[in-house]
Amino acid sequence: MISLKPYNSFGIEVQAHHVIHLHSLELLEHLSDIRQTKILGGGTNILFTKDIIDPIIKVEMNGLEVLVENEEDVLVRIGAGQNWHATVMWALDHNYGGIENLSLIPGTVGAAPVQNIGAYGVEIKDVLEWIEGFDLESSTFKKLNRAECLMGYRDSIFKNSLKNKFIITHVILRLSKKHQLNLEYGIIKEVLLQKNISYPNIRQISEAVIQIRRSKLPDPNEIGNAGSFFKNVNIPEDQHHELKSRFPQMPAYHLPDGTYKIASGWLIEYCGWKGKRIGNVACYEKQALVIVNCGDATGQEILYFSQQVIDSVFQIFGITLQPEVNIW
Incomplete structure (x- = not known):
């Protein structure tokens, strides 16, 4: 064993x-x-x-190579075992943009499209060109383009019909040499203004993102965690209207499809879970979305704790939280 x-x-x-x-x-x-x-x-x-x-x-496939480069952008083929944050740093060193908002997200490059990782207005699907991998059922190498990956909010075909059936070996990204900065999230602007930066470059955006993440997320080398345990939730307009009348302070973001994105961390904090500890498990004191292993917690203890959080949020808001973490 x-x-x-x-x-x-x-x-x-x-x-x-x-x-x-x-x-x-x-x-x-x-x-x-x-x-x-x-x-x-x-x-x-x-x-x-x-x-x-x-x-x-x-x-654990490593390696990184430039496939095609022109004046506008560059195609990069990256081994699935490559560290994601190290890949972002490599892109910055070469002045390639598009993934600077995804700085300091833990994990590997191959896991990034599985989860369709995202942060501060950017998702990996925004720069993904195709996936290379091995189909275990047919024992053949295959290439899947972005559309075939069926990527959604923290979701993809690799979490559904191809779960544990397809091994991603390489990820091909299209990175930009003519940068289009994404400053959609106000907190990034705030950090940049604190540094007296009005016209940031991609490295300065990355540094701001790293500062923000470090300020509210625990280092897994120091305290066990998997980042955000729950996804944010989208609710229809009528449910948003009803909840807003009861909880006027509830933050919500109107989406193009007419639904509203609700910050699950706010819901959890409202229910009194932020910083709350039961045995060896707790909601992190700086970010309620993060569940932490305070000692020698078992997976079952963490799962039970998370279910208590889910039940509590549902009882008050009628919203069912969904785990972002993959549970084995």
């Missing part, structure tokens, strides 16, 4: 029967007999709740 504690940012101690470290395409040819498996990236967005019987394929 193999301990998975080093492979998850929650620091949960569970065991696996078999872990395959995938660091080359050649190894994929030997996986044709495997049908039941689980695919693991950096382990920064996962909650282990039990020992894993199925073989785990840990994707």
